[in-house]
Amino acid sequence: MTKSFAALAALTLMLASSAASAQMLKTADTAKGKTFVDAKGMTLYTFDKDAGGKSMCNGPCAENWPPLFAMDDAKPSADMTIVVRDDGKKMWAYKGKPLYTFKKDTAAGDTNGDGFLNGTWHIAKP
Numbered sequence: 001m002t003k004s005f006a007a008l009a010a011l012t013l014m015l016a017s018s019a020a021s022a023q024m025l026k027t028a029d030t031a032k033g034k035t036f037v038d039a040k041g042m043t044l045y046t047f048d049k050d051a052g053g054k055s056m057c058n059g060p061c062a063e064n065w066p067p068l069f070a071m072d073d074a075k076p077s078a079d080m081t082i083v084v085r086d087d088g089k090k091m092w093a094y095k096g097k098p099l100y101t102f103k104k105d106t107a108a109g110d111t112n113g114d115g116f117l118n119g120t121w122h123i124a125k126p
Helices: 002-021 060-064
Strands: 026-030 033-037 045-047 080-084 090-094 121-123
Touching: none
Parallel strands: none
Antiparallel strands: 026 033, 045 121, 080 090
């Protein structure tokens, strides 16, 4: 019984770790076309001021545009990379562009942030 429990615990830990390590972007159809979304179906955005694989959205900006955080053990793959923020936390980026949700999107598929702040925010498209 102890060996079975240990094997089950090890398998559970392996599955949880691999799920946390591999952030797969999902897509959804919105009023503005196909977009990338997070696990809850919320639209993901990019910010024009981000450059060189660095997030420029910190402090109050990050309160309105929550980053798509990555677990500490997350592993980049293909077009998904990891950016380390000014506060030391990790976030996901698609093709080097950090990804965010928007506080004023209240339901899956909302795209209220597209074009926000003089057109510097954009929905992340495949």
